[in-house]
Amino acid sequence: MDSGLDAPGLASLDPAASPRNDELGRWRTGTHGVIYPQMASFLSTFILPAAAGAVALVLLLGLINMMRGGSPNTSQKLMRWRVLLQFVAIIVAMLAVWAMGR
Secondary structure, three states, rough: OOOOOOOOOOHOOOOOHHHHHOOOOOOOOOOOOOOOHHHHHHHHHHHHHHHHHHHHHHHHHHHHHHHHHOOOHHHHHHHHHHHHHHHHHHHHHHHHHHHHHH
């Protein structure tokens, strides 16, 4: 494929030509040819949405409890769980960002 922009060194930008692709199979090619570790892919594809979903679920349970006029102790417990799950979700997000940058 000739784009007319051939310059020395541009072939090395091709993700398929990267030596990291063959290194123990730990690297994947993402959008726009970005190469990132499989751990980052796993974190950002499965773990992070699960953590965010858990936060949303606990938040909804707390809202339902509050609208029904449920026990204040239950509301307090759900709020504590939500804060803890938000902390976990932030840690997972930071791990995913760190893993993508490696």
